[in-house]
Amino acid sequence: MEKTFLMLKPDAVQRGLIGEIISRFEKRGFKLIGLKMLKLDRATAEAHYREHKGKPFFESTVEYITSSPVVAMVWEGKNIVALARQMMGDTNPAQACPGSIRGSYALDISRNIIHGSDSPESAEREIKLYFREDELMSYSKIGEEWLS
Numbered sequence: 001m002e003k004t005f006l007m008l009k010p011d012a013v014q015r016g017l018i019g020e021i022i023s024r025f026e027k028r029g030f031k032l033i034g035l036k037m038l039k040l041d042r043a044t045a046e047a048h049y050r051e052h053k054g055k056p057f058f059e060s061t062v063e064y065i066t067s068s069p070v071v072a073m074v075w076e077g078k079n080i081v082a083l084a085r086q087m088m089g090d091t092n093p094a095q096a097c098p099g100s101i102r103g104s105y106a107l108d109i110s111r112n113i114i115h116g117s118d119s120p121e122s123a124e125r126e127i128k129l130y131f132r133e134d135e136l137m138s139y140s141k142i143g144e145e146w147l148s
């Protein structure tokens, strides 16, 4: 089953949106298989955003993401990479559809609430950056048979 890495950024934690956002993914029918709260160190943040190194927003993004705790998660489900990105909305909240997570809760690209992997390959890399294999749960969930 397809997996993705999602991270609730410092603004989501500080603004009390953890439960609200997790609830959206649960209700959609996705399965939470890994969850931890942590404060990112600089090395992890730089590794996470390595494709943006050299861009004007790299330094401020690393500073922001290491400034306060985040919630790192692994979710599983059919087409989850693309569907989670759809649920999150455009990277820039000013262009995110109303009703999407960023379109509901954010205003500015530098404080956009949530990160989600942009491809199954990125998901694999990002999951490994935050979780050991034995931290990911394998379980069946009641109601799964009603989702496919």
Ligand code: CMP
Pocket: 052, 057, 061, 091, 109, 110, 111, 112, 114, 115, 116
């Ligand atoms: P994210 O999906 O986590 O990936 C890169 C992050 O850089 C992005 O969300 C934003 O939080 C942040 N960022 C800040 N400024 C910009 C910008 N001008 N363009 C793209 N990303 C930006």
